[in-house]
Amino acid sequence: MAGINVLSSCKKRKDEEGILRLLADDTSTQNGAQSPRRPRVQAPKGRHIPAQGGDAKRATNIRIALCVKGGGGWRAFFARRAAGTLGYRTQKRESPEGATYRAATIGRPFRALFPLPLALIGSVRMLHSCVEDCFRMTKVSEPAPLGEPLSVFGPREGFSxxxxxxxxxxxxxxxxxxxxxxxxxxxxxxxxxxxxxxxxxxxxxxxxxxxxxxxxxxxxxxxxxxxxxxxxxxxxxxxxxxxxxxxxxxxxxxxxxxxxxxxxxxxxxxxxxxxxxxxxxxxxxxxxxxxxxxxxxxxxxxxxxxxxxxxxxxxxxxxxxxNVVPNQDVREDSIVAGKASRTALGVAIRRASHQVHDSSPLVLNDPIAVPILGEVYRAALEAAAESIGEESSIAMRALLVARNRLAEDKLAEAVSRGVKQYVLLGAGLDTFAHRNPHQNLRVFEVDHPATQQWKRNLVASSGLREPSTLRYVPVDFERQQVSVQLEESGLDLSAPTIFAWLGVVIYLTRPAFRSTLAFIASFRNGSGVVFDYALPRHALPSAELYARDELASRVESIGEPFRLFFTPSEIRQELSAFQLIEDFDAPMLNERYFSNRSDGFSLRGRSANIVCAWR
CATH class of the missing domain: 1.20.120.450 (dinb family like domain)
Incomplete structure (x- = not known):
């Protein structure tokens, strides 16, 4: 090996698509035995030598000069392995044409990054004689440590x-x-x-x-x-x-x-x-x-x-x-047990966020969603913007606007058939009554008295007017019957009626769910209900379990735990009193409301379905 002319080899291997490898002879073999250790080399400050294919040849106690074609042009590096370490020191040179080169001398120890493929083609005594020739053929660009964006990790200017x-x-x-x-x-x-x-x-x-x-x-x-x-x-x-x-x-x-x-x-x-x-x-x-x-x-x-x-x-x-809301008593078995103020506020903020942050066309066009929050909840709406692009935020927001849109679409179909009554069970801060496009449709909002007073205060402070077609139906669920309170508020129990029961079922006990469903089923033919239900944990793919568990933990921490889940077959059994059942899962809703969007806004997974059931 020692007889090979390194300089001539350097010129012969001037290949712009490959690697020029120069390696001195093995100077550490003793008694004919060679060490199996593999040389490693690290780039000078601010640079990275790209790994190359092929098996690395093993050598020991070597001195090397290496020329590599990388993303920034040709690079030349020189290093020596001695006393059990590798070392390098680099010096920058400027050519008359302004091209930048790096010379190298033996330097301090450094840590290896990857095995380097090398070919034994020269003698250590001849290595330095070809340094200048190597530099003439190994033009490199200035090291360029990565700057921003923050989301791209990499070297930074001024640091090793x-x-x-x-x-x-x-x-x-x-x-x-x-x-x-x-x-x-x-x-x-x-x-x-x-x-x-x-x-x-x-x-x-x-x-x-x-x-x-x-x-x-x-x-x-x-x-x-x-x-x-x-x-x-x-x-x-x-x-x-x-x-x-x-x-x-x-x-x-x-x-x-x-x-x-x-x-x-x-x-x-x-x-x-x-x-x-x-x-x-x-x-x-x-x-x-x-x-x-x-x-x-x-x-x-x-x-x-x-x-x-x-x-x-x-x-x-x-x-x-x-989460500033009036103190209200949440009854486990009430018709709106899940619509306590904190979750009602969260739903309202997500509806408002859809108006402000999501691209057109909006799934739910709700010009009242932002004004009804007023100055009281401006900070909460602004804070929601920080997580607007997170997967969990997108999924929840998409579900909320899809279920309201579906309920209002089904209501419009029913109105065209002559239905004139719409009941919102657990209305919270719903704004449909303020956007009602149907002249002869009366809207009844059922909720706890404290929740309704909170909403009416927000409406007044926001400068909104209460529509003449809206009836508030406050119900103390421990002492009053919903049917009685609705009738006293002017609902015709003998007329076909559409019920919206959104974001409530998951918080109910099974007896409360069944008693409410029986009440709705008592209305005459032509009536119907739209509600959403959650699939049980065992019916979810593993990728969705973490998001479900995290959300369940969060709502439980504010005193509103998830209680009730159904599979599609179970929900059909519960709806045996209804003649027509439409069960919309996430793919069906995405096809209906989120297709042809370029912003990625859509339902994720299969955590919840929306049912439309008709008498």
Whole structure:
């Protein structure tokens, strides 16, 4: 091997589609035995050498020069393996034509990224004689660390390669946290759902404290238990959380927490800029939980932030300021047990979000959906925009507008056949009565007295008028019968009537569901009901179980648990008193209302169906 002329080989292999491999002879064989170790090489700062196909040839204690054709042009790298390590140092050169080249000399150790295919074609003594010739044929472009968007992870300007990639992950996670914090008041930041929880403010300061504590250990080399007293006094309540955090961290506005997050993170990034990948990968054998390196320690900070963002999301969803409603008594067996104010508000906000954020054509054109929320719930509507593109948000919003649209379409068909009465069971903040296009149709809204008073207050404060065709039917379900209250409100029990029973059935007990269905079935032929029902857990594909369980946990936490589920065959048995049954699943609804859309807005999965049943 030593007799091969490296320089001439260099010229012969000047192939713009391949790899020029130059490798010195094996200088470490002893007694004819060769080590099976495989050489590895890492790109200079800011660059990545693309992996190449083929089996790597094994060699030991080598000195190499490598020319690679990559995404940025030809690149030349030189390295030596000695004393059990690989090392490199690069220098940039500018040619008269402005082309950029990189020269290399033997340098500090570095970590391997992948096996490198090499061919033994030269002698170490001849290697450096061909360096300049290699550079004349290996034009490269300037290293270009990735910048924004945040959602693209990769090297970042001013950081070593591995640290830069990690910084891009830190920046993304911090962006996700900050995106949650719009319109949070001091009361929101201090609010505790129970005596064992942490507030949003405490969690935010905890994230800032994590940068401080891990920075002192990794940047300053201080043992965890020997931090300066002034640091412990300032940050210990945030770091430990629990009673200490609850007692000390309160009374601060959002700017206080944002300032702490910015201050600590800027210090972290400035320290990262001063360090290299060798430091990042250096192993700490004295770490209390076993050997680790600085990469793992700081990955825990990023992981920590990911964990706490879930807690922050849950707290925000439960904030009293975003669920302000009159105190009302929710009866388990009532006809509208599931339409307690918090879920009614959530439905109204999603209907309004559809008007504001989804592309045309709207599935449900509801010009009253936003005005009825008024100034009282403006913050809640704005907060909903933060998750508007999430799969769970799209799926829920699509279901809500589809079921209202289907109910109103079926109502229009019934009106054309002469039906003049429409009853909304568990009306919540439904707006149909304010949009009613049918001149002779009377609308009856049934709900708990407190819910109806809440809605009427919103209507008045928003400057809306109560239509003359609308009748509110307040029902105290423990002491009053729905049929009696409807009749007293002017409903003709002998006339064909359409009932909308939306977003209610899943919250009912089976006896309550059956008694209400029997009441609807008592109306004369031509009457009908539109309602939605949820499939049981065992009937769902595994991909949908997490979303169902997460939603069930959320509504149960506000006192409105899911109770009742049906399969399509079971629901048909329950509807035996009805003559015609239409059962719409997600694909049927997508075909009916969401086809030919370019924005991806549609129903997901098969968690719920909508039934139309006719007498």
């Amino acid at each position: 390669p591995q640290i830069g990639i990690f910084v891009s992950q830190l920046n993304w996670m911090r962006h996700k946290v900050l995106s949650r914090l719009k319109n949070l008041s001091q009361e929101d930041l201090d609010w505790l759902p129970d005596e064992r929880s942490n507030s949003i403010g405490t969690l935010l300061l905890h994230l800032a404290a994590s940068d401080v504590y891990y920075g002192l250990n990794t940047f300053d080399g201080l043992p965890w238990a020997r931090y300066p007293e002034e640091v412990v006094n300032r940050w210990e309540p945030a770091m430990k959380l629990g009673d200490l955090g609850r007692n000390w961290i309160r009374g601060n506005d959002l700017s206080f927490y944002l300032s702490a997050l910015t201050e600590t993170r800027e210090h972290t990034l400035s320290e990262f800029r001063r360090r290299d990948d060798e430091w990042f990968m250096a192993v700490d054998l004295k770490w209390g939980w076993g050997p680790t390196n600085n990469f793992c320690k700081w990955f825990h900070v990023c992981e920590h932030e990911s964990h706490h963002i879930g807690q922050i999301d849950l707290l925000i969803k439960q904030l009293p300021s975003r």
